Amino acid sequence: MSDQFEVQAELREDMGKGASRRLRRHADKVPAIIYGGGKDPQPLTIIRKDLEKSLENEAFYSHVLTVNVNGDPQQAILKDLQRHPAKNFVMHADFMRVSAKVALKVNVPIHFLNEEACLGVKMEGGIIQHQATDIEVSCLPGDIPEYIEVDMIDVKTGDIVHLSDVTLPEGVTSTALALGEDHDLAIASVIAPKGGSVDDEEVEATDAGEEDAAEEDDGED
Structure with missing residues (x-):
């Protein structure tokens, strides 16, 4: 894989729908979560413009990513992405930790x-x-x-x-x-x-040719 992606994230302490709305509207950040790999889930925040820039690359959706959580690099894939139904901007991202020796x-x-x-x-x-x-x-x-x-x-x-x-x-x-x-x-x-x-087109063309030939024969008679 030629492309290497690193996502800079911070741990999120303020939880709930209201907190998520404030993040999106005022801090221009996207709430996210990373889970799996035998570790506890960690709620995250990611800078919106950085995430959206990464999403422009098709490879980002299927590559193993490095999610840097407060300086702790974790290998993961983008498992789910929630977008606003009307405005299409990113509302939430899910990352799943992966192990190099475990198929996924x-x-x-x-x-x-x-x-x-x-x-x-x-x-x-x-x-x-x-x-x-x-x-x-x-x-x-x-x-x-x-x-x-x-x-x-x-x-x-x-x-x-x-x-x-x-x-x-x-x-x-x-x-x-x-x-x-x-x-x-x-x-x-x-x-x-x-x-x-x-x-059907070939049959029509053949029929048309036969009709033309028949008309020519009638004209000669």
């Missing part, structure tokens, strides 16, 4: 490749639909991929890309597939263009 579950974003050059799009006029934007995987913290690539180049109209079609890095497994074949979820598909399938 984390959602990793999907990067779809060659969508414009996709066979079903370029040659058949189809449209790509995404059924998922990330994949939940299980692995050791040091093996968490920044993203997972799904190549769409050879996907035809009517084809569906499933979890089982995705190549995961060594040491990384899909939590859904671990439950059995019934959980082989769809990741993406290429659907026919609006108004009919490619086969």
Whole structure:
């Protein structure tokens, strides 16, 4: 993993909804919590602008972070993020401590490749639909991929890309597939263009050609 993230946090002593509102409105800080790892949960505060800047990087959501709590560095991942339903600003962040030797579950974003050059799009006029934007995987913290690539180049109209079609890095497994074949979820598909399938268009073109030929024969008679 190329990116290293460090979150500066302070222990929060003033608890409750009222205290959280004051933090957000007057101190421009975000209430947070870090838990797990066999230690007690610790309520935190984080400077809003610093957290929001980190959130602009996609890798921040799946990387192991260093949460520096009053000078005590703790390894953790961002487990949950609560945003205001209307204004979309961050209201609360949850961090879960991790151990280098203990596997964890984390959602990793999907990067779809060659969508414009996709066979079903370029040659058949189809449209790509995404059924998922990330994949939940299980692995050791040091093996968490920044993203997972799904190549769409050879996907035809009517084809569906499933979890089982995705190549995961060594040491990384899909939590859904671990439950059995019934959980082989769809990741993406290429659907026919609006108004009919490619086969329908070919039939229409053939019929039109036959009609033109018939009209020419009638004209000669």
